[in-house]
Amino acid sequence: MSTISINLISGRTIQQGASMEGGKDTEKYMKACGIIEIDDSDFKRLDIMKNTNVKVKSEFGEVVVKAIEATQGPHPGVAFIPMGPWANSVTSPETYSTGMPTFKGVPITIEPAEKERVLTSIELVREKCRGDE
């Protein structure tokens, strides 16, 4: 098992939208958004099975999500996390004086974290803000 470097983008998926309207405190929302979509070749580079938990790190933070095979791929060199607090744990707040954070195009590393748990959205923001998971 190894660590890989890749370019992260985030965005909407219909599962993210529907589960968000169903309630962001639900497990369904976590299953829709607490994921990272990567190509088959990236799984080989990581040397892990599909649907394994991974730790995603950037210079702005880190988060544990489940790695799944790209649903809208292949997209070599690009990883995708649906918009939400998981993506925003690692996304870039840099706006280059436009007011707009750089939600797309964040250099990240992915490493296997099979034993770590994906938090729900509420647990995640509480842990990040208050440290009381």
Add this chain to the structure above:
Amino acid sequence: MTKTITDVICPFCGTLCDDLIVTTDDEGKKIVDVENACAIGAEKFISASNHQHRKTRPRKLQEDGSFKEITYDEAVEYTAQMLVNAKKPSMYGWSSTSCEAQSVGHEIAELCGALVDNTAAVCHGTTLVAVQNVGIPSCTLGEVKNRADRIIFWGCNPAHAHPRHMSRYSIFPRGYFTGKGQKQRKIIVVDPRPTDTAGIADVHLQVEQGYDYELLQALRAAVRGQEISGDIVAGVPKEKVYEAAEMLKSGRFGVIFFGMGVTQSLGKDHNIDAAIMLTSDLNNYTKFSIIAMRGHYNVTGSGQVLGWQFGFPYSVDLSRGFARYNPGETGTIEVLKRKEIDAMFVLGSDPGAHFPMQCVKEISRLPSVAVDPHITPTTEICKVHVPVAFVGVEVGGNCYRMDNVPIEARKVVEPPEGMMTDTEFLKAVLKRVKELRAD
């Protein structure tokens, strides 16, 4: 006997579908069926009607991290005191509510010297900057349906984000001059991923992520018949760029729809500048328009109301007693990063889920109020959560579609007993703010 309500407006995305059919129980309290809506819109109506999962009274965060129920009067008092006592409060959100509520909120902001900002801050804010830079040749979605035979989706994925956009307006519908529907239209998708939208396109330009500006300028050159240097531009072979340019020029009426792929990637407003200039260039050969794929159902309305009240569409700073606007300075992300505000009021948005975590942490540190029908990451980190009725489901109100067409949202069911609407809550806060200011 169930009741059927037709022509219901969907309060989810900027497409603002106006053909939903909602069936309620005989008391008009529970929604039993939703027809014509997409998966997300249907979920919104059904989930709103499931009162078991909703909070129906305001809650205040306690020292131990738990919440204690408080009355609406107490929530009004906390909010008014917070806004009046703050030196520079932020009033953020406004995109999932009606224009009427926005207008009341702006009056409070003016009295309290607040920053008023909507979700364009993390969505199409850079588009609004670009429109001020170079203007915008645009049209309505009705014109798209009836006339457009060339469609570009640039950095947007309506199959997931605006699920009925393609069937109602842009790809499939048969219009007055587009009687053959999809067969008459050529579709180009520009996206770094082969998205589900790209799957139904005639041409997919798989642009290298972050290189939209280069591809847009190359396309402009190709449209003008100029030579493109290099064989590959932004990950796309130059032959495909020429092919796309010819396809666009040969149409009778074209539209560029664009989304977060260009507004949030590096280049930001300059990407949109280039997209608008491409539209302008194409008008030398045929008729072309450009429309932003707005996300929240009334983010466009927030821009409109702010525009006609203060002259600027978002990131308006009223702290000096007059309206200032400079998104790189007065944007909510910027002021949170600089730790410049001392109170946060959120309505009709969820920055807790959709802001970078550095900004979320800052919100959790501040005196804060979140007005939202749902439990969200924002309501969980704010000091007071005020649940309100769903606009477009439990209360009507004016909304603006992504093409700036105003549409009146309708009420279909009663909210849980004793719940306030956001307009009622804001009016109560405004009244109290005026009393406190008079003292």
